[in-house]
Amino acid sequence: MARQYLVGVDIGGTNLKVGLVTPAGEVKAYTTRPTRLDGGWAGVVDQVEELVAALLQQQGLSLTAVGGLGVGVPGTVRLPQGEVLFAPNLKWENVPLLATLSTRLPVPVRLDNDAHVAALGEYWRGAGQGYGSVLLLTLGTGIGTAFLWRGRVFRGRAGLGSEMGHMVIDPAGPLCGCGNRGCLEALAAAPALERLAHRLLAAGLSSRLTCAGNWGVGEVFAAAAAGDEVGQKVVEEMVGHLAVGLANAVVLIDPEVIILGGGISGSADLFLPALSEEVARRVGRMAYPPPTIVPAALGNLAGILGAAYLVRGELGEDE
């Protein structure tokens, strides 16, 4: 039987998604389950194998229809060995994921960091189509980044690529998990925004949120949209920090498009105009054109599509 499909696997700290993708980048079918975290990495490998088998069976197919399996992982991946060096949300360290999956699923397997994979997905079928240089940030619990140059992940010397989440925005700012102070992630990722909202509430700003309430960044954005003082102040601060980071990126690489993905990008309507304006203001005197900043277009499917893109054969993006 012809190998007519690619399989894209998106291993997240919360959900595991597996999709069957055509060579043209259409998701034919996909399935998602809560990631099985209690069995360590071997449990997740089992789960990947089970979900791939179930998806193929549901489509009346077998592994002989699959040309390759691509995997996105929320952590640092050493290539080409395909070792996951560190994935904090999965509590993985030094996991030989590529070698293990290759044994279990006898098709070509490739893996990469989830932000790299999301950027490749957006480049292939989403907001990055047709752009020669793409900077993607995933704004969520953390901040992941990827810079694509002509459809390939720019990896740098160590192969890690860009980590703008740890670009220092304010050297006197809050401590970051990486040991430095004032990283973009420590200022503008979801936990930082929630802490800021709590501080503003404690300082007495008016809000429909309460100090004791069980709310997250989604509720903070919803409050901001409704004109809430705390919500709007949080958005304003986030825009300020993101604008510094993006302006730094523009003066370094001047990407053709900047794509914002991740959970926070769902509220992009709320902050994108102000963010674009502030980045343009910061770089305009140097004659950079106003940057094109857009929300990601693929939502939940970016990881599946980008992972499939890794094994797209002639367009495979690293050697």
Ligand SMILES: [Zn+2]
């Ligand atoms: Zn950091």
